[in-house]
Amino acid sequence: MADKVLMKGNEALAEAAILAGCRHYFGYPITPQTEVAEYMAKKMPKIGGVFLQAESEIAAINMVIGAAAAGKRVMTSSSSPGVALKSEGLSYLAGCDLPALIVNVQRGGPGLGGIQPGQADYFHATRGAGHGDFHMIVTAPATVQEMIDLVGKSFDLADKYRMPAMLLADGTIGQMMEPVTLTENTSAPIEKPWAVTGYDGSRPRNVVNSLFIQPEDLENLVMERYARYAKIEAEEQMAEEYMTEDADIILVAYGVAARVCRNAIKAAREKGLKVGLIRPITLWPFPKKVMSAAAEKAKAFISVELSMGQMIEDIELAIRCRRPVLLCNRTGGMIPTPAEVLAKIDEAAKIGG
Amino acid sequence: MSKASQLLIAGFGGQGVQFCGKFLAMVGLNEGREVSYLSSYGPEVRGGTSNCSVIISDEAVGSPIVTDPEILVALNLPSLDKFEMRAVPGAMIFVDSSLIDRKVERGDTENFYLPATQMASDNGLTGFANMIMLGYLVRKSEVVAYDEVLRTVEKMVAGKKPGLLEKNLKALDLGYNYEN
Amino acid sequence: MAECIDELGIQSKTIGIASVGCSVFSYNYFNCDMVQAAHGRAPAVATGVKRADPSKIVFTYQGDGDLAAIGTAETVHSAARGENITVIFVNNAIYGMTGGQMAPTTLPGQVTQTSPYGRDVQTVGYPVKVCEMLSQVDGAAYLERVAVNNVKNLMAAKKAIKKAFQNQIDGKGFSLVEVLSACPTYWSMTPEKALERVASEMIPYYPLGVYKDKYAEEGTK
Numbered sequence: 001m002a003d004k005v006l007m008k009g010n011e012a013l014a015e016a017a018i019l020a021g022c023r024h025y026f027g028y029p030i031t032p033q034t035e036v037a038e039y040m041a042k043k044m045p046k047i048g049g050v051f052l053q054a055e056s057e058i059a060a061i062n063m064v065i066g067a068a069a070a071g072k073r074v075m076t077s078s079s080s081p082g083v084a085l086k087s088e089g090l091s092y093l094a095g096c097d098l099p100a101l102i103v104n105v106q107r108g109g110p111g112l113g114g115i116q117p118g119q120a121d122y123f124h125a126t127r128g129a130g131h132g133d134f135h136m137i138v139t140a141p142a143t144v145q146e147m148i149d150l151v152g153k154s155f156d157l158a159d160k161y162r163m164p165a166m167l168l169a170d171g172t173i174g175q176m177m178e179p180v181t182l183t184e185n186t187s188a189p190i191e192k193p194w195a196v197t198g199y200d201g202s203r204p205r206n207v208v209n210s211l212f213i214q215p216e217d218l219e220n221l222v223m224e225r226y227a228r229y230a231k232i233e234a235e236e237q238m239a240e241e242y243m244t245e246d247a248d249i250i251l252v253a254y255g256v257a258a259r260v261c262r263n264a265i266k267a268a269r270e271k272g273l274k275v276g277l278i279r280p281i282t283l284w285p286f287p288k289k290v291m292s293a294a295a296e297k298a299k300a301f302i303s304v305e306l307s308m309g310q311m312i313e314d315i316e317l318a319i320r321c322r323r324p325v326l327l328c329n330r331t332g333g334m335i336p337t338p339a340e341v342l343a344k345i346d347e348a349a350k351i352g353g
Numbered sequence: 354m355s356k357a358s359q360l361l362i363a364g365f366g367g368q369g370v371q372f373c374g375k376f377l378a379m380v381g382l383n384e385g386r387e388v389s390y391l392s393s394y395g396p397e398v399r400g401g402t403s404n405c406s407v408i409i410s411d412e413a414v415g416s417p418i419v420t421d422p423e424i425l426v427a428l429n430l431p432s433l434d435k436f437e438m439r440a441v442p443g444a445m446i447f448v449d450s451s452l453i454d455r456k457v458e459r460g461d462t463e464n465f466y467l468p469a470t471q472m473a474s475d476n477g478l479t480g481f482a483n484m485i486m487l488g489y490l491v492r493k494s495e496v497v498a499y500d501e502v503l504r505t506v507e508k509m510v511a512g513k514k515p516g517l518l519e520k521n522l523k524a525l526d527l528g529y530n531y532e533n
Numbered sequence: 534m535a536e537c538i539d540e541l542g543i544q545s546k547t548i549g550i551a552s553v554g555c556s557v558f559s560y561n562y563f564n565c566d567m568v569q570a571a572h573g574r575a576p577a578v579a580t581g582v583k584r585a586d587p588s589k590i591v592f593t594y595q596g597d598g599d600l601a602a603i604g605t606a607e608t609v610h611s612a613a614r615g616e617n618i619t620v621i622f623v624n625n626a627i628y629g630m631t632g633g634q635m636a637p638t639t640l641p642g643q644v645t646q647t648s649p650y651g652r653d654v655q656t657v658g659y660p661v662k663v664c665e666m667l668s669q670v671d672g673a674a675y676l677e678r679v680a681v682n683n684v685k686n687l688m689a690a691k692k693a694i695k696k697a698f699q700n701q702i703d704g705k706g707f708s709l710v711e712v713l714s715a716c717p718t719y720w721s722m723t724p725e726k727a728l729e730r731v732a733s734e735m736i737p738y739y740p741l742g743v744y745k746d747k748y749a750e751e752g753t754k
Contacts (some may be wrong), residue, residue, distance in 0.1 A: 067581040178414070256416070
């Protein structure tokens with residue numbers, strides 16, 4: 001077991017990518033995730049990797065497409081407005097069945113928004129990352145250690161299912177420092193026989209493509225992709241439960257919001273209120289199973305988010321609206337305080353209990 | 354030693370606020386405790402006010418954002434103005450009295466005044482006011498063990514500029530042994 | 534192009550990047566591994582492929598709308614980086630794929646579906662001269678404009694394309710060949726008339742020749 005070191009979230013995720021075998025990074029600077037690019041710029045040349053600062057977010061994601069098509073583990077990182085610019089490429093990655101890691105260290109929006117932490121890209125990540133029918137695997141770290149663990153996991157899942165994976169972090173997790181343990185990713189590399197490596201006649205010609213003029217062909221391909229998505233929804237849901245066994249009120253939160261919830265739960269329990277937390281680790285697939293099971297016993301849910309009620313829709317869908325779901329939120333770069341969450345818990349206790 | 358310590362350290366850019374916070378988190382880590390450090394970030398860090406949240410705890414850290422500090426370190430007046438009222442009742446407030454010419458106004462906190470910047474310049478330690486304050490803070494709050502502070506500073510400074518360790522140790526010692 | 538790849542014996546390590554436009558189906562015509570890029574992004578995708586494995590020979594095949602309008606930034610910056618790739622730029626002064634709309638290279642006065650009264654430079658501005666523009670970019674190694682309107686020009690075009698690939702093999706960096714070509718369908722002309730128009734209208738506006746040959750220049754010093 002390696003020693004614990006104090007690391008900043010953004011730097012930890014960059015190091016984790018290197019440990020996971022990523023040797024190709026293409027990006028463009030934007031607050032609050034510039035440390036990722038800076039870290040890669042320092043490290044990659046020393047280990048024979050590629051760091052390239054692209055002329056735009058759009059160019060960066062298209063460079064990712066190129067390296068992914070060539071069969072490499074590749075990533076890019078950005079923050080909200082920059083990730084929006086990458087939307088075109090995200091759709092092409094999905095349409096070409098290419099694995100890649102995209103990191104979004106979210107800030108407040110819309111527009112240029114602000115540079116303080118946000119979670120308002122939830123819909124973008126889980127619903128509409130680009131045009132067309134597709135999904136990305138979306139994970140959300142709540143600690144710097146988890147930032148590391150989910151980077152490796154995302155690369156593995158992306159390779160396994162041949163699709164883009166997004167790490168949806170927020171400015172707080174990106175900027176904070178915590179003790180972490182760095183370990184080498186030991187998962188066996190997945191063969192990529194579809195990659196463009198040069199056609200010498202020993203295998204069929206490889207064409208990485210998302211264009212299909214015959215609608216039947218395109219429909220079949222999208223259907224095949226959605227069968228894969230169904231498998232992912234069945235097998236890859238991840239969530240952490242905290243004090244949910246006896247909980248009347250379930251908080252649902254991811255990223256920094258989940259950490260605030262832990263403080264609020266402690267305070268609520270001291271007041272005798274039975275409150276627990278379900279923390280989605282995968283946002284897509286959304287952890288519906290654990291949510292639905294919790295709805296059997298719990299009386300009310302509260303979605304705690306740094307957005308205007310985005311994840312709340314997934315909670316309502318997951319529990320089929322069997323219980324009331326309240327919203328406790330701040331936005332624009334603000335973070336709910338434990339006291340604000342506690343006040344919402346009191347409100348839920350009145351209607352639910 | 355308290356179960357969880359929520360610290361907020363604030364001053365202006367260049368006073369070593371962030372270093373101070375990061376250093377305390379490292380000491381906590383070396384003590385085997387749960388820690389987090391979160392700096393304010395963005396344009397405000399350049400030139401304007403600078404602050405950071407540090408949590409040192411015996412259990413997993415929840416929110417890394419210190420909204421209601423149990424220990425507040427104010428290295429300039431805007432920082433004291435901004436955060437004084439946010440400290441919890443019974444909090445410890447540390448003030449660099451060479452830069453802040455007013456006293457803490459509320460009566461429900463434990464207040465400590467140290468002319469750290471003045472002491473630094475009087476002792477040829479310009480730029481080390483933060484470490485003087487840190488020595489004093491550790492003495493009064495016992496938020497971490499002083500032995501561990503000394504071990505951590507040795508580890509951090511090892512291999513760097515000669516004389517740096519001596520200056521750090523001298524600064525810590527000045528603060529730790531300060532009597533008013 | 535295919536002949537050049539064959540003659541250089543690089544087919545098994547060549548990877549082509551198809552673009553969007555008339556060239557969109559090029560992934561069916563070239564007998565090598567291909568990646569289909571988004572509109573204008575071929576040089577960025579090529580950068581990713583090349584950086585992933587610099588031993589491969591990577592080319593893009595792009596039209597005028599793709600390279601000189603929506604993909605201008607990718608074109609200029611891959612040139613500025615001196616990216617060791619080969620760009621084949623087919624300039625037929627019109628958007629063929631979508632049915633004959635005005636292109637960035639459409640000639641002044643030229644009638645298209647979106648310039649039905651002829652390209653009016655007072656309102657929509659002037660054509661972009663890609664070779665001239667890129668000749669100011671330090672990173673570009675080799676820029677040549679050719680035409681494919683007669684046998685002589687065709688031979689010259691092939692020579693230029695071969696050189697653009699040879700440059701990549703030799704690690705010389707960004708090479709671009711602009712190929713003036715006809716589009717009889719959307720110029721609403723017979724093929725013969727269209728070829729005449731290349732000579733009578735396009736070549737005078739887009740003069741043929743080498744616009745930059747960094748290593749030849751250095752060689753003469």
